[in-house]
Amino acid sequence: MSAAAARPAPDPVAEGPAAHRAGFVAIxxxxxxxxxxxxxxLVGRRLAIVTGKPQTTRRRILGIARRPGVEIVLLDTPGVHRPKTRLGHAMMRAVGxxxxxxxxxxxxxxxxxxxSDASSGLLRRVARFPGPRVIGLNKADVASPRRISELAAIYRAREAGExxxxxxxxxxGIASGVRTGAGIASGEGVGGAAPLVEVLRRSLPFSPPLYEEGQITDLPEAFFASELVxxxxxxxxxxxVPHAAAVRIEEYDDSRDLVRxxxxxLLDRDSQRGIVIGRRGRMLKRIGTEARRALEKRLRRRVFLGLQVKVRRRWRDNPGILRDLGLDA
Ligand SMILES: Nc1nc2c(ncn2[C@@H]2O[C@H](COP(=O)(O)OP(=O)(O)OP(=O)(O)O)[C@@H](O)[C@H]2O)c(=O)[nH]1
Ligand SMILES: [Mg+2]
Structure with missing residues (x-):
């Protein structure tokens, strides 16, 4: 991955409709x-899993968003927290x-x-970033306008970023040309401000596209299968329980009609086995069926999904297992 410093600074004279921009945005x-x-x-595809539980994302997930004149290579990262395990440390390394x-x-x-104090900690980390910084106040559909202005004032006062x-x-508030029912016209951003995509576009360096057209990630399909489970x-x-669990793909074969x-x-403790399997195996069956359906929808193909539960005590501190899972390179 190329560093920001390796590219020339934007030249306002060269800017015009023909000047393409491309680069990496760490989220x-x-x-x-x-x-x-x-x-x-932004990518327009479900690349990263989303749940209501914190620390859902465990590694960097690259996704490519293309808009006229710009290729935005996004790096989704694990939520910043104080790590307690080797896995947690690897997650924070992915952020860095x-x-x-x-x-x-x-x-x-x-x-x-x-x-909060946690927001302050995050801000200190972001403040050390040498390039353009953007502060995205998200969940505007549910946040009160008063809270939004209060936060905007705090981040502006600290010169945290745009x-x-x-x-x-x-x-x-994300891209131009879409009007939503949330009270914000996304073509304008909020209060006439530029939408997120426009702010990112003009923060990126002039560059031809970095990835082949059509490519939206650098991760293999097997990764997405494990994430869906x-x-x-x-x-x-x-x-x-799910925080103590990981999913390891043992076999991924898409060479025939039926993807196998x-x-x-992998679980941390014996006591979790019964919870994941459930009474008469009902829970594991439900997890397997839901994951298979999601995978079939994603691949638009029929899928066979076999699931096995294994206890690997303290796997979150086991470098070999973390490496197998692609979580500790
Ligand atoms: N109302 C509302 N909910 C949102 C919005 N964006 C995300 N959420 C919800 O917030 C929760 C967390 O979303 P994620 O996208 O998984 O959050 P994350 O920052 O990736 O979380 P980690 O990977 O755990 O760090 C989910 O329940 C989302 O549906 C939003 O704009 N509005
Ligand atoms: Mg996430």
Missing amino acids: VGLPGAGKSTLLNR ESLGGADVALAVVDAALPF VVVFSARTGA RERMLRNLRQE VEASV
Whole structure:
């Protein structure tokens, strides 16, 4: 990934309809701020799983958004938190590395929540970013206008970056030309301000496209299969259990009509096994069926999904397993 410093600074004279821009935007923020929802919204595909539970995203997820004259390479990252396990440290490293390789830092903030110590910590981190910084006040569909102005004033006073207000869920304030029911015309951004895509576009360097047309990510299909299983676990199980779970793809064969996926659900403790399997295997069956359907929808093909539950004590601190999972390079 090329560093921002390697490219020439934008030349206003050269700017015109013909001047193409491209570059990397690191999306960072506290857990649950809506980073992955925003990635999916901008790319126009469900690349990252989204749940109501914090720390859903565990690694960097690259997604490419194209608009006339610009290629925005987005790096969705895990929510910033104080790590307690080796996995947590790897997640925070993914945040640092994404920022390290980015041209623009986009901090996503849940604008329905008050400014907190955690927000302050995030801000300190973003302040060290050498390139253009954008503060995205997200969830404008549910945040009160008073809270939004209060937060906007705080971030502006700290010169944190250009403040943009939007809703990743409804699309308001994100791109031009879409009017939503959320009270914000997205073509204008909020209060006549530029929408997010326009702010990102003009923050990126002049450059021809970096990726082949049609490519939207650099991750393999097997990764998305494992994430869909994890998403179904996060949605069906209580807090602690899915956080202690990982999904490892043992076999992924799409060479025939029926795509064949064999996956293991890795758990931290024996006591979690019964919860994941459920009475008469009902929970595991439900997770498997929902994940298979989601996968079939994604691939537009029929899928066989085999799931096995395995206990790997303290896997979150096991470098070998983390490496297998692609979580600790
Ligand atoms: N109302 C509303 N909810 C949103 C919006 N964006 C995201 N959400 C919800 O917020 C929750 C968290 O969204 P994610 O996109 O998973 O958040 P994240 O920042 O990626 O979370 P981590 O990966 O855990 O750091 C989900 O329930 C989303 O549906 C928004 O614009 N409006
Ligand atoms: Mg996420």
